[in-house]
Amino acid sequence: MDWARSSPMNDSDPPRPENHALIVAAGQGERSGLVQPKQYALVKGQPMVRHSAASFLSHPDIAKIWIVIGHGQEQLLDQALAGLSGYDVVMGGATRRDSVRNGLSAIKAAGGAKNVLIHDAARPFLSYDMIGRLIASLGPDDAVIPVLPTIDTTIHVTEGYAGSTVDRASLWRVQTPQAFDFDKLLNAHSQWPSDKDASDDAQIFRAAGHKIAVVTGDEALKKYTLAADFAEPSGNEMKQIRTGMGFDVHQFAAGEDLWLGGIKIDHDKGLAGHSDADVLLHALTDALLGAAGAGDIGDHFPPSDPQWKGARSDKFVQFAASIIKQKGGHIHNVDMTVICEAPKIKPHREAIRQNIVKMLDVSVDRVNIKATTTERLGFTGRGEGIAAQAIATISME
Numbered sequence: 452m453d454w455a456r457s458s459p460m461n462d463s464d465p466p467r468p469e470n471h472a473l474i475v476a477a478g479q480g481e482r483s484g485l486v487q488p489k490q491y492a493l494v495k496g497q498p499m500v501r502h503s504a505a506s507f508l509s510h511p512d513i514a515k516i517w518i519v520i521g522h523g524q525e526q527l528l529d530q531a532l533a534g535l536s537g538y539d540v541v542m543g544g545a546t547r548r549d550s551v552r553n554g555l556s557a558i559k560a561a562g563g564a565k566n567v568l569i570h571d572a573a574r575p576f577l578s579y580d581m582i583g584r585l586i587a588s589l590g591p592d593d594a595v596i597p598v599l600p601t602i603d604t605t606i607h608v609t610e611g612y613a614g615s616t617v618d619r620a621s622l623w624r625v626q627t628p629q630a631f632d633f634d635k636l637l638n639a640h641s642q643w644p645s646d647k648d649a650s651d652d653a654q655i656f657r658a659a660g661h662k663i664a665v666v667t668g669d670e671a672l673k674k675y676t677l678a679a680d681f682a683e684p685s686g687n688e689m690k691q692i693r694t695g696m697g698f699d700v701h702q703f704a705a706g707e708d709l710w711l712g713g714i715k716i717d718h719d720k721g722l723a724g725h726s727d728a729d730v731l732l733h734a735l736t737d738a739l740l741g742a743a744g745a746g747d748i749g750d751h752f753p754p755s756d757p758q759w760k761g762a763r764s765d766k767f768v769q770f771a772a773s774i775i776k777q778k779g780g781h782i783h784n785v786d787m788t789v790i791c792e793a794p795k796i797k798p799h800r801e802a803i804r805q806n807i808v809k810m811l812d813v814s815v816d817r818v819n820i821k822a823t824t825t826e827r828l829g830f831t832g833r834g835e836g837i838a839a840q841a842i843a844t845i846s847m848e
Contacts (some may be wrong), residue, residue: 790840
């Protein structure tokens with residue numbers, strides 16, 4: 452396959468369900484009036500395609516993402532997704548339908564998938580909840596799409612003049628991602644006329660005789676099309692400044708690896724826990740969730756759920772950060788303290804800091820890590836475990 456290439460994968464990640472995501476980012480975006488394809492333009496400080504790619508990558512039910520781009524856009528995508536991994540790149544075609552078909556063919560050649568979510572990069576603000584609801588609905592149904600009601604008065608227009616009013620009770624706006632049984636969607640594409648384009652995959656699926664279920668869409672999934680869509684706010688809007696706090700404790704256990712801040716540290720003992728027991732990242736996750744008003748780590752990743760057995764905690768941090776972004780928020784800074792007698796944190800502090808910078812996708816001056824002891828008092832002083840505190844400051848629109 453000389454038209455597809457892979458990014459690095461983390462071999463230590465646990466296996467995940469066979470739901471794949473395909474992001475369509477091959478267009479030129481002529482209507483946007485921008486000097487580059489719109490999917491690489493900055494939206495809220497990041498390239499537009501990065502938003503949805505990061506959302507899919509942070510979701511535990513997505514096994515793999517595929518990004519379909521136009522020829523000559525390889526460098527633009529590399530720059531837009533710098534620091535992210537776990538995706539494949541596929542070259543698109545002349546039309547949207549051709550691009551999706553190329554993506555589906557690449558997935559098939561790589562072994563196929565059970566389900567696939569097709570998403571337009573022009574809808575950047577994809578929520579964790581939306582991904583989950585679509586996947587959950589694929590149990591009883593072969594396809595499901597998000598829709599929103601048409602709320603404005605809708606009319607016919609003939610030769611520039613207003614005509615009769617259209618009954619909008621049965622009119623709904625269609626969004627992406629659209630989720631499908633992979634094999635049935637691939638077959639539906641094979642039946643679609645080769646000389647005919649399609650604005651979305653639902654019409655191709657329905658033309659093949661399949662039913663399509665619907666779920667409530669999300670106003671945040673607005674499609675960016677025209678130049679006005681990319682205009683940044685004036686800066687006069689009121690923003691909320693929020694803080695969240697996190698605290699976690701794990702005890703030492705023989706035969707376990709010691710993970711702190713996503714870095715494996717050599718020590719005679721590791722920390723015990725259902726996941727990788729990264730006490731620092733657990734505290735950070737709770738701080739971020741607290742700032743966003745989104746509960747705590749146990750609400751989203753309960754230790755009773757076997758899928759989190761041995762899971763890497765960087766997924767938890769990225770999930771919490773994605774919630775903040777999906778709510779229109781920005782992470783201003785995080786400050787963390789590791790409390791233990793051993794191991795010494797200072798030799799590893801900068802590596803941990805740089806790793807968390809990548810997880811949060813923020814500048815290095817927004818992440819601070821400290822270490823202290825309890826002067827041999829309490830369980831940490833006796834060397835029985837490690838505690839960590841974290842505080843996060845964010846702004847919300």
